[in-house]
Amino acid sequence: MSAKKVAKSFKYAIEGILFAVKTQRNMRIHLLVTIIVVLLGTYLSLSTTEWAVILFSIALVISMELLNTAIEKTIDLVTSEYHEFAKIAKNVAAAAVLISAFNAIVVGLLVFYDKLNKLVKPLMGIESTIEAIILGLLGVGVILLILKLVINGGE
Numbered sequence: 278m279s280a281k282k283v284a285k286s287f288k289y290a291i292e293g294i295l296f297a298v299k300t301q302r303n304m305r306i307h308l309l310v311t312i313i314v315v316l317l318g319t320y321l322s323l324s325t326t327e328w329a330v331i332l333f334s335i336a337l338v339i340s341m342e343l344l345n346t347a348i349e350k351t352i353d354l355v356t357s358e359y360h361e362f363a364k365i366a367k368n369v370a371a372a373a374v375l376i377s378a379f380n381a382i383v384v385g386l387l388v389f390y391d392k393l394n395k396l397v398k399p400l401m402g403i404e405s406t407i408e409a410i411i412l413g414l415l416g417v418g419v420i421l422l423i424l425k426l427v428i429n430g431g432e
């Protein structure tokens with residue numbers, strides 16, 4: 278393949294990424310979460326192996342979202358009418374995103390839970406793990422609310 282062809286392939290792929298970011302709300306959520314996770318990982322000095330699994334999980338979610346968008350667009354091109362197969366194809370593609378996102382959450386908990394626990398417990402004077410979990414869930418709730426406000430512009 279010539280250098281010109283390689284450059285063109287990159288250009289098309291970047292156009293695809295930009296399209297997904299502009300049109301897909303979930304893609305913007307994935308990117309925001311990615312930024313937060315990378316900042317947190319840097320602050321907590323993750324090991325090489327921890328970075329490898331975190332970055333792999335992030336890439337998997339983003340790739341699945343891109344494929345989901347491609348499948349949605351292909352189906353919309355084929356039919357704008359209600360069709361059982363269109364429904365199945367879109368639902369199955371969405372399920373692939375869900376599985377990868379669920380995997381990313383589990384990987385994130387495995388990597389970050391102990392580190393955050395050690396960091397947050399002494400800072401907030403928390404004694405029990407239950408207290409830490411309740412506070413953690415409240416924190417996640419607040420972060421999700423902020424993300425929703427940022428992404429929807431307060432709608």
Ligand SMILES: Nc1ncnc2c1ncn2[C@@H]1O[C@H](COP(=O)(O)OP(=O)(O)OP(=O)(O)O)[C@@H](O)[C@H]1O
Binds near residue numbers: 301
């Ligand atoms: N042509 C269709 N026939 C039958 N069911 C459909 C069809 N298009 C969409 N659906 C159903 O509606 C759901 C949502 O479809 P839609 O295309 O709005 O996806 P979306 O995830 O909301 O995408 P977008 O991010 O583009 O808004 C699908 O998962 C599917 O169950």
